[in-house]
Amino acid sequence: MYPASFDYRKATSVEDALQALAEHPETKVIAGGHSLLPAMKLRLAQPPAMIDIWDLPELKGIREDGDFFVVGAMTTHAEVLRSALPLFPEVAGWVGDPLVRNRGTIGGSLAHADPSADYPAAALALGAQFVIRGPGGERTVQADDMFLGMFESAVQHGELLTHIRVPRGIEASAYEKFRHPASHYAVVGVAAARHAGGETRVAYTGAAEKAHRLTKLEDGLRSAEYRFKDLVDPGDLLGDRYASAEYRAHLVDVLAERAVGRLG
Structure with missing residues (x-):
């Protein structure tokens, strides 16, 4: 059409x-x-x-700024894949196919806030920051406040996501995904990152109306009292013809164990 x-x-x-x-x-x-x-x-x-806004050079590229990598919103998935960023390159490898990766942008994906997109879980695990510019000037939004609901982010109408700030002190990271075979979107995806000082952040995507952190697991990892079971309530998850809410909850448990296990 x-x-x-x-x-x-x-x-x-x-x-x-x-x-x-x-x-x-x-x-x-x-x-x-x-x-x-x-x-x-x-x-x-x-x-x-x-x-x-595709051709705006001020929105492209990756640079270092103190304790952060600064990623332009128009940086393509392919460029992210080839970069030295933590976690995001692995995630970019799961995005679509070469055509999508060569044209699609990390900022477009994050601002769009598709509940099955890969990057939101990684952004939450990394504790990324989002630089948003609008008529009132520039503001910075923490990852925990970025994703508001299904296809709803903190980027309001009349604003642009210009850059993503990614902490450089990531000691280890991993992304595990069960993808839809046709669309390649996440039925469930789980991202994990161990930060300097030992804090581990874990988040999932694909299972609910937006990406969420697995705070229950994070708390357990801090106290060394955890198990990879019943990490999320199926009642809080989506169910469809591809996967029931109960199956998605099971996938969160399985993929979280794999992702955290890869941190070493």
Whole structure:
């Protein structure tokens, strides 16, 4: 199916994009386009106008800044895969296929907050920070406050996610995933990261309306009193024709044990 007609323009800067969003509230931002374009073809989304931020150099690349890596929101999955970032390269290897990885962006995925996406669990495990710019200036959102619900993130309309700040003091990390065979999205994915000082953060994606930390397991790891069983309540999870809520809860237990076991 073909999308409905729309106006299209390329942003010349972040400020140019923000101005366009302020002047025309119904404008949608497009980056890699792997989430928005399929929805438009199915007429699930019919924006009257789109602003393209793909070519903005200020939103690309990876650099070091003190205790953090700073990742531009327009950095592609393929670039992440080849980088020295903790955990994210392994996660990027699970994303889609080469075509998706060469065009899709880490910022687009995180801002879109698909409940089956891989990066949100990794961001929670890493304790990443999100730099968001809007009409009121720039603000930084912690990973725990980034994912609000199904396809809902802390990035509000009229704002742009510009960078992701990733702590450099990660001693070990791992991502385990049970993926849908066709879409390659996570039926369940579990990310784990051991931070400097010994703190371990673990999070899951794919099983609920948004990614969550496994705080029950994290508390148990601190006290050395834990088991990889009944980590989540099936009543809090999604069930569909691909996997029941009970099966997803079982997968969280299994994948969490594998991910944490790989930390050494």
